[in-house]
Amino acid sequence: MPGSTNKSIKKRRWKRRKDARPGEILDAALMLFVERGFAATKLDDVARKAGLSKGSVYLYFENKETLFRAVVREMVLPEIKRVEQQVDRYRGPAQELVRKLVYQWWSMVGESRLSGVPKLLVSEASNFPELARFFVDQVIRRVRRVFVRVLQQGIDRGEFRECDVNHAVRVLIAPLVFAAIWQHSLYPFDKDPYDVRVFLDTHLDTFLNGLLNESGQKI
Amino acid sequence: MPGSTNKSIKKRRWKRRKDARPGEILDAALMLFVERGFAATKLDDVARKAGLSKGSVYLYFENKETLFRAVVREMVLPEIKRVEQQVDRYRGPAQELVRKLVYQWWSMVGESRLSGVPKLLVSEASNFPELARFFVDQVIRRVRRVFVRVLQQGIDRGEFRECDVNHAVRVLIAPLVFAAIWQHSLYPFDKDPYDVRVFLDTHLDTFLNGLLNESGQKI
C-alpha cells in the first residue's frame, strides 16, 4: 500500500477557523461568566471550553474585560430586538396579549442560553456600571415599555381597572426576571419541586384576575 | 498645668479590641461581598473598611472562604429567627396577615443591611454550593412555610379561592426577593422612578384581589 494510508493517521493538531472562533468564545464565556461570575472565571477555562488555547483568545479579544463586555452586548442586543419585533406583531384582547407575551418571553429568553444574563448583570452591576446602565436602558426599560403599552390598552378598553401602570408593570415583570435568575442560582439547591410554567400560570392568574374591573370578563 | 495635658497629645497607633473585631470584620465583609462578589473583594479592602490591617483579619478568621461562610451563617441566622418569631405572633384575617407580613419583611429584611444577602447568595451559589443549600433550607424554605400556612388558613376560612398554594406562595414571595436583589444591583442604574413601598402595595393589591373568592373561579 502507498503512503496515502499513512497520511490518514497523522491527525491535525488544530484547525484554522478564524470566522467561527469569536462566536464559540462568546458562547463559552457566557456560560462560565453566568455560572461563576466575572472574577472567578479563568480565561484558561473559557479557552478550553471553546476548544482552543488561552493565547488564541487574545487574538480575538483585547483582554478579559473586553470579552465580558462583548458577551453582554453582542449576545443580548440581537435577541432583544427579535423579542421586540415578535411582540409588536401581536394584536387582541389585552388579557390574552399579556399571557402570550409572558409565555413567549419565557420560551424565548427564559429557556434559551440568554436566561443567564439577568443573573450575570445583577451580580456584576457594581463592577461594570456602564454595562449595568446599558442593560437597564436597552433591555429592561424597553421590555417595560412594551408591557406598559399593553396594560394601558387594557385599561382604555375597560378590561382592567384603573391603576398605577408603572408599578403594575414592575409587578408583572418581577416574577419573570426572578424565575430566570432563580434557575441559574438557587434552583438547583431547592428540594421543593417547582415548575416554572405552573409558576407563571399562577402569577398570570392572580395578576390578571387582580386587575380585572368588577364587570371584567374573563377569557 | 501638669504634664497630663501633654500626654493626651501622643496618639495611639491602634487599640486592642479583641471582642469588637469579629463583628466589625463581618460587617465590612458583608458590605463588600454584597457589592463586589466574593472573588472581586480584596481582603485588604475588608480590613481597611473594618479599621484594621489585613494581617489582623487572619487572627480572627482562618482564611477568606471561612470569612465568607461566617458572613452568611452568622449574620443571617439570628435575623431569620427574629423574623420567624415576630411572624408567629400575628393573628387575624389572612388577607390582613399577608399584608402585615410583607410590610414587616420589608422593614426587617429589605431595609436592613441583610437585604444584600439574597443578591450575594444568588451570585455565589454555584461557587459555594453548601452555602446555597444552607440558605435555601434555613431561610427560603422557612419563609415559604410561614406564608403557606397563612394562605392555607385563608382558603380554609373561605377568604381565598382554592389554588395551588405552593406555587401561589412563590408568586407572593418572588417580588419581595426580587426587590431586595434589585436594590443592590440594577436599581442605582435605573432612570425610571420607583418606590418599593408602592411596588409592594401594587403587588399586594393585585395578588390579594386575584385570590379573593368573590372574584370568580380560576381560569
Place this chain on the structure above:
DNA sequence: TCAATAAATGACTTTTTAGTCATTAAATAC
C-alpha cells in the same frame, strides 16, 4: 510541490492578591 501567510499554540513574564510571621506596642499584672 513548495513558499508564503497567518491561525494557533504553550511556555514564559508580569501582575495581583492571598496568606505568613518577625516585630511593635497597647494593655495588664506585679
Place this chain on the structure above:
DNA sequence: GTATTTAATGACTAAAAAGTCATTTATTGA
C-alpha cells in the same frame, strides 16, 4: 515603674491567574 502578655502591624513570600510572544503548523496560492 517595670515586666509580661498578646493584639496588631506591615513587609514579606507564595500562589494563581492575566497577559505576551517566539515558535509551530494548517492553509493558500503560485
